[in-house]
Amino acid sequence: MVVAGNVNANAAVSVxxxxxxxxxxxxxVLKGVDLALAPGVFGLLGPNGAGKTTLLRTLATILTPSxxxxxxxxxxxxxxxxxxRLRRRLGYxxxxxxxxxxxxxxxxxxxFALLKEMPSADVNRAVARAIERVGLSDRARSKLKTLSGxxxxxxxxxxxxxxxPDLLLLDEPTxxxxxxxxxxxxxxxxxxxxxxxVIVSTHLVEDVAAACSTVAxxxxxxxVFQGTPDHLTSLGTGHVVGDSxxxxxxSRVLAEARA
Amino acid sequence: MAKHPTDAGHVAACxxxxxxxxxxxxxxxxxRVWFGVAAEVxxxxxxxxxxxxxxxxxxxxxxxxxxxTPSLLLSWxxxxxxxxxxxxxxxxxxxxxxxxxxxxxxxxxxxxxxxxPGVDPAFELTQTMAISDRIVLLVRGLAVFGxxxxxGLLASLVAAPARGVTLAWLIPMTxxxxxxxxxxxxxxxxxxxxxxxxxxxxxxxxxxxxGTRDFASAAEPGPLIxxxxxxxxGCIALVLLATGGTRKDAVRWL
Numbered sequence: 485m486v487v488a489g490n491v492n493a494n495a496a497v498s499v500x501x502x503x504x505x506x507x508x509x510x511x512x513v514l515k516g517v518d519l520a521l522a523p524g525v526f527g528l529l530g531p532n533g534a535g536k537t538t539l540l541r542t543l544a545t546i547l548t549p550s551x552x553x554x555x556x557x558x559x560x561x562x563x564x565x566x567x568x569r570l571r572r573r574l575g576y577x578x579x580x581x582x583x584x585x586x587x588x589x590x591x592x593x594x595x596f597a598l599l600k601e602m603p604s605a606d607v608n609r610a611v612a613r614a615i616e617r618v619g620l621s622d623r624a625r626s627k628l629k630t631l632s633g634x635x636x637x638x639x640x641x642x643x644x645x646x647x648x649p650d651l652l653l654l655d656e657p658t659x660x661x662x663x664x665x666x667x668x669x670x671x672x673x674x675x676x677x678x679x680x681x682v683i684v685s686t687h688l689v690e691d692v693a694a695a696c697s698t699v700a701x702x703x704x705x706x707x708v709f710q711g712t713p714d715h716l717t718s719l720g721t722g723h724v725v726g727d728s729x730x731x732x733x734x735s736r737v738l739a740e741a742r743a
Numbered sequence: 744m745a746k747h748p749t750d751a752g753h754v755a756a757c758x759x760x761x762x763x764x765x766x767x768x769x770x771x772x773x774x775r776v777w778f779g780v781a782a783e784v785x786x787x788x789x790x791x792x793x794x795x796x797x798x799x800x801x802x803x804x805x806x807x808x809x810x811x812t813p814s815l816l817l818s819w820x821x822x823x824x825x826x827x828x829x830x831x832x833x834x835x836x837x838x839x840x841x842x843x844x845x846x847x848x849x850x851x852x853x854x855x856x857x858x859x860p861g862v863d864p865a866f867e868l869t870q871t872m873a874i875s876d877r878i879v880l881l882v883r884g885l886a887v888f889g890x891x892x893x894x895g896l897l898a899s900l901v902a903a904p905a906r907g908v909t910l911a912w913l914i915p916m917t918x919x920x921x922x923x924x925x926x927x928x929x930x931x932x933x934x935x936x937x938x939x940x941x942x943x944x945x946x947x948x949x950x951x952x953x954g955t956r957d958f959a960s961a962a963e964p965g966p967l968i969x970x971x972x973x974x975x976x977g978c979i980a981l982v983l984l985a986t987g988g989t990r991k992d993a994v995r996w997l
Binding site: 544545546564565568569571572574576578580581582583584588590591594595596598599600601604608609611612613615616621624625643 | 759777778779782783785786787802803804807808863864865866868869870872931932
């Protein structure tokens with residue numbers, strides 16, 4: 485069980501998963517995941533195929549768990565009314581962001597603000613703030629088809645944060661961002677993590693070290709490590725695989741989980 | 744990412760930084776001012792049709808989804824045209840009733856595909872939105888059938904062959920789509936709406952074919968055309984009444 489902060493103190497802003505299973509056909513992609521998260525930035529590490537994206541899609545209410553229970557922000561996502569209330573407070577950036585090429589940046593962010601049922605009177609200001617936060621003010625009226633991959637990634641982040649979400653789920657958010665943008669992005673994560681739960685799936689351990697208060701390592705549908713980045717780093721002492729202390733900790737835990 | 748460089752070169756070229764610098768000596772919230780300005784400048788003009796639809800549906804988001812997805816408009820036309828073209832060809836060459844019988848389901852599936860993962864690039868994101876992608880689909884389905892039926896009726900005035908397609912397929916499909924949306928709205932379940940609509944369609948066909956086993960005739964609306972039209976208008980009125988505007992007791996879209 486991953487525990488970050490005092491979950492019971494504020495169940496309305498928390499993620500609680502118990503023995504969550506996700507089954508596709510005969511394959512269990514998630515094999516009983518337990519999580520208990522309070523506000524903060526939570527890093528999800530793991531190799532390809534570990535189940536990170538499936539876990540995020542489950543938390544994003546795209547997939548209904550095949551087994552186990554979920555409480556997100558104090559709500560049950562299997563109940564339509566509660567799921568709807570949850571989605572108003574949810575931000576999600578998929579691994580592969582689909583977009584409408586002829587929308588402008590502002591139109592795209594506004595479109596999803598409206599679908600999140602933000603009050604109409606607040607939408608334009610929220611859109612401006614989200615675009616500013618991702619540093620795309622100078623491209624707000626540019627069509628998406630004219631943007632670079634890194635800019636599109638930032639558009640995706642803008643639509644995810646436009647409603648000031650209490651639960652923010654980001655799948656490989658820093659892919660395509662340059663180092664300066666990644667630094668700014670980590671600041672944004674920490675800001676949102678002050679009041680909400682932020683879950684970031686990534687391959688980049690330096691993102692975890694810089695931005696996350698808690699980290700979990702997934703392998704083969706299970707969480708095989710949970711703790712602080714410092715704890716994971718300490719586990720790498722004496723291990724030779726990896727270019728940084730945190731990478732050595734990551735490699736060691738993974739190797740032991742597979743042993 | 745929102746941090747701007749502070750060097751003179753950047754400030755000289757950046758309107759936002761110049762505005763901040765100019766206001767720095769004043770006792771104002773610069774971010775608030777900037778977001779207010781940006782919100783005004785970047786805001787998309789909302790047309791009268793979208794405004795009216797937003798009020799009618801009680802959901803600006805639903806109105807936006809219905810009206811302003813320009814990159815998807817082509818798929819509306821293609822889905823409708825493909826169903827009608829194939830249906831007309833099969834009916835003419837075989838004389839079998841299956842096309843008329845299955846037309847609502849086939850057209851519905853076509854629209855679902857057009858707005859599903861196969862074509863809609865942002866489908867995954869829409870699945871996480873408070874306004875259900877399924878209710879958006881039902882509203883879009885009704886809109887497509889309704890527009891096509893309207894165009895079909897107009898075409899019937901000048902081209903006789905359009906009359907058959909309009910009466911046999913488009914009007915019944917519009918009625919079924921409207922019924923599905925009405926049931927979905929009142930039961931707060933898109934799945935229930937679709938199931939009920941398909942169930943009613945099958946019941947009508949089976950009841951009319953019970954004595955004769957003539958499914959081809961059963962699928963033709965014949966004397967039921969007036970019922971379909973009245974039913975369509977009634978269901979739309981019911982949906983608008985139930986979701987109407989800003990009433991506190993209005994049914995909310997799932």
